[in-house]
Amino acid sequence: MSAPSHTTSYYAASANDQTIRSPLEGEVFADVCVVGAGFTGISTALHLAEKGFNVVVVEASRIGFGASGRNGGQIVHSYSRDIDFIEQNYGKKAGEQLGSMAFEGGKIIRRLVEQYDIQCDLKPGGIFAACNKKQMKELEEKKSLWESHGHHQLELLSADSIQDHIGTDRYEGGLLDHSGGHFHPLNLVLGEAAAFESLGGVIYEASPVTRIEEGIKAKVHSAKGCVVADFVVVAGNAYMTGLIPEVEQKAMPCGTQVITTEPLPESLQKELLPGDHCVEDCNYLLDYYRLSGDGRLIYGGGVTYGAREPDKIESLVVPKMLKTFPQLKNVKVNYAWTGNFLLTLMRLPQFGRVGHNVYYAQGYSGHGVTSTHLAGQVLSDAIQGQAERFDAFASLPQYPFPGGRALRVPYTAMGAAYYSLRDKLGI
Template sequence: MTNTSYPASYYAASANPAPSRPALQDDVETDVCVIGAGYTGLSSALFLLENGFKVTVLEAAKVGFGASGRNGGQIVNSYSRDIDVIERSVGPQQAQLLGNMAFEGGRIIRERVAKYQIQCDLKDGGVFAALTAKQMGHLESQKRLWERFGHTQLELLDQRRIREVVACDEYVGGMLDMSGGHIHPLNLALGEAAAVESLGGVIYEQSPAVRIERGASPVVHTPQGKVRAKFIIVAGNAYLGNLVPELAAKSMPCGTQVIATEPLGDELARSLLPQDYCVEDCNYLLDYYRLTGDKRLIFGGGVVYGARDPANIEAIIRPKMLKAFPQLKDVKIDYAWTGNFLLTLSRLPQVGRLGDNIYYSQGCSGHGVTYTHLAGKVLAEALRGQAERFDAFADLPHYPFPGGQLLRTPFAALGAWYYGLRDKLGF
């Protein structure tokens, strides 16, 4: 059987020690079988174990192998489409429920880090950086919107103030969210996996789910074993493949690219980001960056629709980094990698139930670090019979991509080209 290891990345190279977990080779019984040991699956497992469920997690590769262990590491609140967009689509009552949850994921991460003493370089503070007056106006509206839902840790930054937090001449202003922040994403996943096991949960690696036998007592089959459960949680996101065809039809894997510099040293690192906040700009196809615990700059951006791996990641991302920080022109890039996230047509997460006992959450659309932690709590609530918050997500309308799987990539790329052109032209 193939043993899938982590792709070469800064995160894999700097991961905390973790045990080697066996592949499933037996037939086991459990209350809940979770498919996928990324943030959604691990968060679900933790909440369920804390509420007395017996939980088995199946992971096709290694804990945090997918987006959970490769992302930019930024704690960003709300969803890929903000609460005002949701409100226009579903009305004020459902939007109120979703708005009340929009800032919960970051709190869950911090609670997990504190409760289980997870070493993941957690830092507070995230900046949304505006490149145009129009983007600055959007941030002003966003601040009012978020404050309407009780989120008050926000500060608008004028041009002088943003220069104090990021040494980039491109920005006209921004917004600081002190409940945002950043983490080493793979170490967060590894710490959560250890927490799952400390509560009696079992995680099998190198154990892809190859078939789900649906029914009153569903069974998940792997190449060498099977799990019979009362409930199944499908949490594979962009790495689920076609295991559940009705989920694959309404989503599309997309790739994003990330680079990590050599260590910059304290002085240069502090000159770039004096308060050690993470930053993302306000473009549709946004760039994002932050410092690591050992003072490297992590810089990411760009989207490859259909999740093809580019031939030269550094050639795509380094020019973006140098546009923001020309002072890094002589700095070496030590790592470059890509990872997939799952895009939905609405850019809102898809949550639901298949039959009576198969639950799922997918499609964070590039906004997954906080949402996935919330999703685990919401899924666990639903399995305990408390479905109001689950239903608020499940009732969001979702549609298949135009043209089906064959044409979804060119349609999405065309849309991205249009919005990228709007970013460049400033309208």
């Protein structure tokens, strides 16, 4: 049987660590077994190892195989639904609790990169770009909202001033978050995994978990081995199938598409993104883009529901890129790939327990880079006995999609089409 491989992405082609870890064999004992070696799993494992726990990570494929190694690589704060939505729908206390954590994930990323000298092309600054006046007004409200929760590194950009940062006349204005940023996501998770291993942690790859046997000591089974642990953290997200059905039915895998150009001349890089910031627009089905460490434009956009892989990724994304940057019409695309994220009905992360010692965190709804790192801190605290912040997330209702699994894809696609039309009309 051949070793599992990453998708054919730019990130996989430029990964710093090509090491393949051994699969799980025999019986292994640990304080905690983490299922899944993406950002949630590795962040949790690393935070626990820093606290002195004996942790084993079991991964079905490769470290960062899923969304963690395929995403846009942008530090974007808060959640897919912002703090005001949380307060309006779940009460002032929930808004305050989740609001107090909304800007922590980015700080965790920067702390890990600095402490463990992770080489992942981390660069500062991120821009939310408004495509119409309605979105610009929403950005003004976002600035006020975030500042009311103590986040003050924000700068409004007019239609003229945003062109000093993005070489296009497509936008009505924007919001520059100086504490945002971007990086090579696969190299980040690989660097975090190496940090975890440096603290004595063990990672098994090519070891799909077949079942979790609950008990005073939980048993995590793979085809050829078993981890016996006091606690289990399930962190498979969109790539977990059949392991905990009651958790899986609460969310839906969705795909997003990404392309990467050939390396661009330095003059063209400066023309496109003079400040080397990352960008995402404010549409429901948003575009996002940035420059890589070696001067390529990484551009993503579009969503496919139910994790369906489109036949021609370039045909979906290139027109979006050329709408923003017509000057790239003769530039070659070197890489194109898709990756799945996990969408929840309320577009908020789902944290919870199954039994007394099996924890899970999932469903970041396209906002996972910072939230997964926060999840690692929160889960590790809960396992250590400090569960207040975990319970703040776990107390939020977790609804299944209307119509069950059979109808969640068409219903969600219909909703997305509605919001996409509103984006286009600016209403």
